[in-house]
Amino acid sequence: MTLLEVKSLNTYYGESHILRDVDLNVKSGEMVCLIGRNGVGKTTLLKSLIGLLKQKKGDIYLIGENINRKAPHQRARKGMAYVPQGREIIPYLSVEENLMLGMESLPGGLSKNKKIDPFIYDLFPILKDFLDRKGGDLSGGQQQQLAIARALLGKPQLLLLDEPTEGIQPNIVLDIENAINKIIRDTGIGVLLVEQHLHFVRQANRYYAMQRGGIVASGNTSELSQAVIDKFLSV
Amino acid sequence: MELFVDILFNGISFGSVYLIAALGLAIVFGLMGVINLAHGELIMVGAYSTFVTQLLFKEPFLKPFFGSYIIVSIFVAFIFSATVGILLERLIIKRLYGNPLETLLGTWGVSLFLQQFVRSFSLSFGTSVIISIISGVSLKNIFPKSIKERFNEKYIRLSNWIIPIFIGILSNNFLATNIPRIRRPDSRLVDVTSPKWMRGPFEIYGESFPKTRLVIIAITVISVIAVLIFLNLTEWGIRIRAVTQNRSMSECLGISTKKVDTITFGIGSGLAGVAGVAVSLLGSVGPDVGQLYIVPCFMVVVLGGVGNILGTVLASFGIGILTDIFASGRLLTLFPNAPSFVFNTLNFFSTSSMAVVLIFSLIVIFLQFKPQGLFPQKGRTVE
Numbered sequence: 001m002t003l004l005e006v007k008s009l010n011t012y013y014g015e016s017h018i019l020r021d022v023d024l025n026v027k028s029g030e031m032v033c034l035i036g037r038n039g040v041g042k043t044t045l046l047k048s049l050i051g052l053l054k055q056k057k058g059d060i061y062l063i064g065e066n067i068n069r070k071a072p073h074q075r076a077r078k079g080m081a082y083v084p085q086g087r088e089i090i091p092y093l094s095v096e097e098n099l100m101l102g103m104e105s106l107p108g109g110l111s112k113n114k115k116i117d118p119f120i121y122d123l124f125p126i127l128k129d130f131l132d133r134k135g136g137d138l139s140g141g142q143q144q145q146l147a148i149a150r151a152l153l154g155k156p157q158l159l160l161l162d163e164p165t166e167g168i169q170p171n172i173v174l175d176i177e178n179a180i181n182k183i184i185r186d187t188g189i190g191v192l193l194v195e196q197h198l199h200f201v202r203q204a205n206r207y208y209a210m211q212r213g214g215i216v217a218s219g220n221t222s223e224l225s226q227a228v229i230d231k232f233l234s235v
Numbered sequence: 236m237e238l239f240v241d242i243l244f245n246g247i248s249f250g251s252v253y254l255i256a257a258l259g260l261a262i263v264f265g266l267m268g269v270i271n272l273a274h275g276e277l278i279m280v281g282a283y284s285t286f287v288t289q290l291l292f293k294e295p296f297l298k299p300f301f302g303s304y305i306i307v308s309i310f311v312a313f314i315f316s317a318t319v320g321i322l323l324e325r326l327i328i329k330r331l332y333g334n335p336l337e338t339l340l341g342t343w344g345v346s347l348f349l350q351q352f353v354r355s356f357s358l359s360f361g362t363s364v365i366i367s368i369i370s371g372v373s374l375k376n377i378f379p380k381s382i383k384e385r386f387n388e389k390y391i392r393l394s395n396w397i398i399p400i401f402i403g404i405l406s407n408n409f410l411a412t413n414i415p416r417i418r419r420p421d422s423r424l425v426d427v428t429s430p431k432w433m434r435g436p437f438e439i440y441g442e443s444f445p446k447t448r449l450v451i452i453a454i455t456v457i458s459v460i461a462v463l464i465f466l467n468l469t470e471w472g473i474r475i476r477a478v479t480q481n482r483s484m485s486e487c488l489g490i491s492t493k494k495v496d497t498i499t500f501g502i503g504s505g506l507a508g509v510a511g512v513a514v515s516l517l518g519s520v521g522p523d524v525g526q527l528y529i530v531p532c533f534m535v536v537v538l539g540g541v542g543n544i545l546g547t548v549l550a551s552f553g554i555g556i557l558t559d560i561f562a563s564g565r566l567l568t569l570f571p572n573a574p575s576f577v578f579n580t581l582n583f584f585s586t587s588s589m590a591v592v593l594i595f596s597l598i599v600i601f602l603q604f605k606p607q608g609l610f611p612q613k614g615r616t617v618e
Contacts, residue, residue, distance in 0.1 A: 050487050051487075052483055052486075052487065071486070071491075072483075072486040072487045073486050073487070073488075073489050073490055073491050073492070076486075076487055076488060076489035077489050082487045084484065084487070088481055088483075088484040090476070090477045090480050090481050090484065090485070091480055091481075092476065092480055093473065093476055093477060093480070097473050097476075097477075100470075100473060101473065101474075101477055101485070101488050101490070102488065104474070104488050104489040104490050105488060105489030109470075109489070110470040110473065110474065111470055114470075150488070154488070154489065
C-alpha cells in the first residue's frame, strides 16, 4: 500500500526556490532513505511533508488523501510522525510528559490516552530510568531515543526521521537502527529517513538522491554503487 | 514580635493584591510572551462585573443570598473577563504573534477602547453584550442534535446569530428596568458594598486583621493553587507548557496550537477578572482603575523571572513587604537614633506613593544586574 505520494512538490523560503518538482513515494513496511550533501533540501522536504513549510505547487497524498491544506497537527493526527533534526524535545517537561505528548495524535488525544505503552521501554530501556528528569537535561543520544519513542507512541503509519544518528555515540546509533528495524518488522509502518551514515543507509530498501532541490537518482539500496555514494554522501 | 506579625500581614496583604493582579499576566506575558497592555482593563471588566453582580444580588429575589455574592462574582468576573480576553485574542493578538511592537500598540489601543467603552455605554449594555457573546459561543455546542438534523444548516446558522442577539436585548431590558443605577452611561466611580460577614476586623491572639484583606489573601492563595494544579497536573497544562516551550514541535505532535493559545489567553484574562473582584473590594472602581495596576503587574512578572509562576509569587510578596516597611516608616521607629541624613531620607520615602517609587527604582537597579529576574531558567537547555 502506498502511504505517501508526493507529486511535483515545489517549496520556497521567501524568494529562494528550494524544492524543485520533487516526486517521491513511500509504501508501508519499507524504509526509504533520502541522501544528498548538505544544503540540497532534504530537511526542507521533510518540513514540507509534515506541513511546517507550505508548498507553492504540487500535491501530497497521505494514504490516498490529499493533505495539501492540512495544518501539521492535522497531518500528525492522520498518521504522520516527525522526528526533526536536533530532536526538539520539550526542554522543561519531564521525560514522561514528553512521551505523553506523543499520544496527542492518537484518536481522542491526550484526554483519552494517558497510559504509556510499555513497548517503547523494550526498544529504549534507558527511558524508563529517566521518566522524572527534565527532557532538556538528557544527553543528545538519550534525547534522540526519547524523540523516536515519542513519535512511535502516536502509532503513526509514516515516520519521518531527520538525521537520527547525527552527533550521537556509535553504540546508541546501533540501538536506534535496531529499534527502527524492529518497528518496521513488527508494525509494517513506512519510514522516510534522511541519513548520512552509510551503514544505516544500506539498511533501507530504497533510496532517493537529492541535488539542488530535486531528486536526481533513485533505486534499491542493494544496487547503491560506489559512484553514487561518492557523489551524494558527504563521507 | 507584634511588629513582625504586623509587617508580615500588611506586606502579604499588599503583595497578594499585586500577586492576584499579576497572576494572569504571568501566564499571558510570562508563558505566551504576549505584552498585553489591556490587562489592566481586563481587571476593570472584572471589577465592574463584581459591581453588577452585587447590584443583582440586592434585587428582592436574590436578597437573602447577598452574603454569598462575592463567591458568585468571582466566577462571573472570571467568565466575563475571559470572554473579553478571548475575543481580544481571536480578533487582534492572533494576527500579531511574533511582532511584539505591534502587539504592544494593538493592545494599548484596545485598552483605550475599553476605557472609553465603559464611559460611553451603560453597564447594562456592556453586560448584555458580553452575555450575548457567551451565549453565541455556547449555543453552537448545546443545540440538541435532533434539532440540528431536522432543519436546514442555513437556518441553524442564522439562529446562532439571532438567538444570542435576542438574549442580549432581553438581558439589557431586564437589567435596565430592574437596576436603574446601570441604565445610563456613567463614568463616575462606583463602590462595591461588601457583605456583612466581611466587614470589621478579625481577631486572633489579640491582633486584629481587617476581614476584607483576609478575603483577598484567600482568593489569591486559592487562585495560585488552582493555576499551579492546572498547569502541572492536567492535560491542558501539559499542552500549554509544551506549546510555550516549542511551538512548532508541539504542532507537529498533534497539538492544535491555535486552540491552546486561545485557552491560555482566556485563562490569563479570566484571572485578571478575579483580580478585579479583589480590586473592587479595596476601593472605588472607575474606568481607569486598570491603569493603577498594569505597571506593577509587569514589574512583578519581570522581577520574578519571566515564565516562572513561583517567582511571581515571591516577587509580589517581597514587594508587598518592602513597601509596607518603607511606607509605614517602621524603620524610623526601629532606629530612632539613625544619623540625621538617613533619618531624613527614610522620612521622605515614608508615604505610600513615595515608597512605591523607591521600590520600583530598586527593582530597576536590581534588573540591571540580574536581567533574568530572581529565578532565571536553569539547566542544560539554557545554553
